[in-house]
Amino acid sequence: MRTDKCIPDIATALREAGVRDGMTLSFHHHLRDGDFVVNRVLDALETLGVEGMRIALSSVFPVHEPLIRHIKSGLVRSLDTDYVSGPVAKAISSGILAQPVMFRSHGGRPRAIGEGSLHIDIACVAAPCVDGLGNINGSGGPSACGSLGYILPDAAHAGRVIAITDFVSKEPLRSISIPHSSVDYIVKVDTIGDPAGIVSGSINLTRDPVAHAIARNAQAVIRASGLLRDGFNYQTGAGGASLAASQYLREDMRRMGLHGGFLLGGITRYMVDMLEEKLFDAIFDVQCFDLHSVRSIAENAAHHEISADSYANPGRKSCYVDFLDVVLLGASEVDVNFNVNVHTDSNGMLIGGSGGHNDAAAGANMTIIVAPLVRARLPIVVERCTTITTPGASVDVLVTERGIAINPARAELAARLKEARLPLYSIEELRAMALNITGTPKKLALSDQVVGLVEYRNGTIIDSIYAIRDS
Amino acid sequence: MSGIKTAIAGTLESNDIMITVSPSRQEGKNTIAVESIVMRQFGPAIIAAIEDSLTQFEVGFVHIDARDRGALECTIKARMEAALLRYKELPS
Amino acid sequence: MKRCRSMLFMPGNNPGMLASAQSLGADCVIFDMEDAVAQTEKDAARILIRHALTYMRPQGVGVAVRINALDTAFWKEDIAAVVRGGADFVLAPKTNGPDYVRELMAGLEAAEAEHGVKDARIVVFALVESALGIENAFAIASAHKRLGGMLLGAEDLTAELGARRSAGGDEIFHARSRILMACRAAGIRAIDTPFPFVTDLEALAADAAFAAQLGFDGKAAISPHHIVTINAAFSPSPEQINWAGRVMAVARRAAGEGKGVASLDGMMIDLPVIKRAERILAMCDGPVEDFHAN
Numbered sequence: 001m002r003t004d005k006c007i008p009d010i011a012t013a014l015r016e017a018g019v020r021d022g023m024t025l026s027f028h029h030h031l032r033d034g035d036f037v038v039n040r041v042l043d044a045l046e047t048l049g050v051e052g053m054r055i056a057l058s059s060v061f062p063v064h065e066p067l068i069r070h071i072k073s074g075l076v077r078s079l080d081t082d083y084v085s086g087p088v089a090k091a092i093s094s095g096i097l098a099q100p101v102m103f104r105s106h107g108g109r110p111r112a113i114g115e116g117s118l119h120i121d122i123a124c125v126a127a128p129c130v131d132g133l134g135n136i137n138g139s140g141g142p143s144a145c146g147s148l149g150y151i152l153p154d155a156a157h158a159g160r161v162i163a164i165t166d167f168v169s170k171e172p173l174r175s176i177s178i179p180h181s182s183v184d185y186i187v188k189v190d191t192i193g194d195p196a197g198i199v200s201g202s203i204n205l206t207r208d209p210v211a212h213a214i215a216r217n218a219q220a221v222i223r224a225s226g227l228l229r230d231g232f233n234y235q236t237g238a239g240g241a242s243l244a245a246s247q248y249l250r251e252d253m254r255r256m257g258l259h260g261g262f263l264l265g266g267i268t269r270y271m272v273d274m275l276e277e278k279l280f281d282a283i284f285d286v287q288c289f290d291l292h293s294v295r296s297i298a299e300n301a302a303h304h305e306i307s308a309d310s311y312a313n314p315g316r317k318s319c320y321v322d323f324l325d326v327v328l329l330g331a332s333e334v335d336v337n338f339n340v341n342v343h344t345d346s347n348g349m350l351i352g353g354s355g356g357h358n359d360a361a362a363g364a365n366m367t368i369i370v371a372p373l374v375r376a377r378l379p380i381v382v383e384r385c386t387t388i389t390t391p392g393a394s395v396d397v398l399v400t401e402r403g404i405a406i407n408p409a410r411a412e413l414a415a416r417l418k419e420a421r422l423p424l425y426s427i428e429e430l431r432a433m434a435l436n437i438t439g440t441p442k443k444l445a446l447s448d449q450v451v452g453l454v455e456y457r458n459g460t461i462i463d464s465i466y467a468i469r470d471s
Numbered sequence: 472m473s474g475i476k477t478a479i480a481g482t483l484e485s486n487d488i489m490i491t492v493s494p495s496r497q498e499g500k501n502t503i504a505v506e507s508i509v510m511r512q513f514g515p516a517i518i519a520a521i522e523d524s525l526t527q528f529e530v531g532f533v534h535i536d537a538r539d540r541g542a543l544e545c546t547i548k549a550r551m552e553a554a555l556l557r558y559k560e561l562p563s
Numbered sequence: 564m565k566r567c568r569s570m571l572f573m574p575g576n577n578p579g580m581l582a583s584a585q586s587l588g589a590d591c592v593i594f595d596m597e598d599a600v601a602q603t604e605k606d607a608a609r610i611l612i613r614h615a616l617t618y619m620r621p622q623g624v625g626v627a628v629r630i631n632a633l634d635t636a637f638w639k640e641d642i643a644a645v646v647r648g649g650a651d652f653v654l655a656p657k658t659n660g661p662d663y664v665r666e667l668m669a670g671l672e673a674a675e676a677e678h679g680v681k682d683a684r685i686v687v688f689a690l691v692e693s694a695l696g697i698e699n700a701f702a703i704a705s706a707h708k709r710l711g712g713m714l715l716g717a718e719d720l721t722a723e724l725g726a727r728r729s730a731g732g733d734e735i736f737h738a739r740s741r742i743l744m745a746c747r748a749a750g751i752r753a754i755d756t757p758f759p760f761v762t763d764l765e766a767l768a769a770d771a772a773f774a775a776q777l778g779f780d781g782k783a784a785i786s787p788h789h790i791v792t793i794n795a796a797f798s799p800s801p802e803q804i805n806w807a808g809r810v811m812a813v814a815r816r817a818a819g820e821g822k823g824v825a826s827l828d829g830m831m832i833d834l835p836v837i838k839r840a841e842r843i844l845a846m847c848d849g850p851v852e853d854f855h856a857n
Binding site: 480481484485486487542543544545546548549550552553556557 | 577578579582606607610611613614615617618619
């Protein structure tokens, strides 16, 4: 009988896995802002005295602030991620890394891993629940987070896989996200995360009246688009206007007696409620945002975990996003060519990343961007985005509280919305409307130091992110 | 702060600006200090709006401290007007 | 006559809210200088509202300003700010009798004269929210030609009566009827009281439907989340629109043929029926005319 998989501590596991200077270690973000695993592994690497590591972490959260220290010490040389927030985002914008961060999409990441352009030496799995063999799922244990969709490609392709867990099930797992046959080492620690930061107890619907005004317009667009019919497949972000629009969609579906196909992406209770109400057949889930969805994925056979690979990898024969009828996505800026920025704010400061943004936009039949026309004196419709996350060719409609603009390439959609008497404008008109309210902002002066490269889902570098110049 | 003539208008809520008027720190001129979340885009425009209001409402030489949370120009002028009129009402 | 299905109160000292006024779906917004503004901020709110009226006037939305009551030190300056900034309506709180209306009108005309405003565009709506005001409803409604409508304010009223406010609204039935009757008798608009239970949207729908059934032209709101429900309650159904369209067609044909009487589906189309049809069509979406044609 094998017992050598169980290793007493992280440093030992890393040594066993053959960790060396300059290696690429990968991590995932399902434990979100409650994650302890990344910081623990970095601390272990520090004790091992290695340096120049590449950290491929699917999303960086405020909890990952210690990365800054490890970058300064030389332990971490580069980052590969789909999304950054918090202090690390600020540090990157200030130019802390000599090498630009590689920004991918949630579908681009598994593509890069599969094709080998992102080679992972060691994958570190934050494993909420492990059984005696080393099978892993995200549904059990004190740090349950539901889906483990983003780390599945890593576990399948990495040279070595280390599972770090705080819960070993005595029973063999019935539902298995990562099979023991992919797992080299299991390290049991006291805790892998802070439940309060892993999932929000509940993501509340916004009361912001402007967000609701945007949502009403989005609802009207979906209704008028002709896409809302039986079998309708839908994805939305967890932003205020998107969630509110989903509630209105739900009312429409009830009233019309419609029965949808699937809900996709990051999942909240509002999606789960729609599944339980039988408005949709299934949920395909890469990430659970709240306790409701964690419970649902464990209990409801129609709520499926999917990997980032089948979710959005454009190199596959198909991926889930290809089957979307409608996706609702946010924006920090939209330009007159319908390009969308969710990487940086209007000061050029890093505030996010694609996540699944440009994947879902590319796949969906209709991509709706929901955003306020003006956000605290900043016009959201701009001449050119500070950073392009999602190319305008994959964006169909911009919905604001004051009006709707349709990509000129979508004449048929424009005709439908016109017939429904929606408040349609050209995007230039929306821009003029915004400038009329705010006045013309001064052009932003950024430094010429490149701190990030934006890789489109297909592997093309479509933009660069520049350091913020001290003002 | 006691003894220094000060008037305030506006709030620190989003889309608003808090204007504090006090006696000028330099003989014979107005002084203006601005902190704004849209400094890079609208810094000069905010200062210009404040100067406009100072010209319009004669209150002698003052120091303006402006803390901006993305106020539109008409809001800046409204808050300046309120603050300057309040300042005028104060006993010197 | 432009629709006034929903009239949304907005706190007058909040620039973010004032800037969003256009986008909330209300037929009319009420920039509030009264209850939503602290005593110490009356001056700042008045100035802010004047600037908002001048520089970021909502488009395609009626704009009212609720001034402070006539027993306060604020109202004359409030009116002056509205006259300078320009608005569709002044909403006069705590209106209790015809003298109150006349005093207000005198103040309004004085302000207009002082600021050289000659068109007398601003229409006054009276907010009636006391027992005395209800008893004087018709005297108020007919006190002045510039009074364009009355709003019931049930919160102050029920407090004064010692009534318990309920979602069903039995306690305000009499007041609603009095306001409505007075408005119709005087030929002005009748606007129902806001629904006070902010999160109970189902009860709101029933309450708004009842007000519409009574005959109110619209309903005030204290929450932007009430607007969609209120607009729906005061919009005619497709069946009603269809019926009204057919009535008008029959009436036109009868008039063209010089016939005095016509009928539709076995119902005689006489003047009251035509008036009802006209009212329904006036409440539909469609090209809207000027507010001040009434």
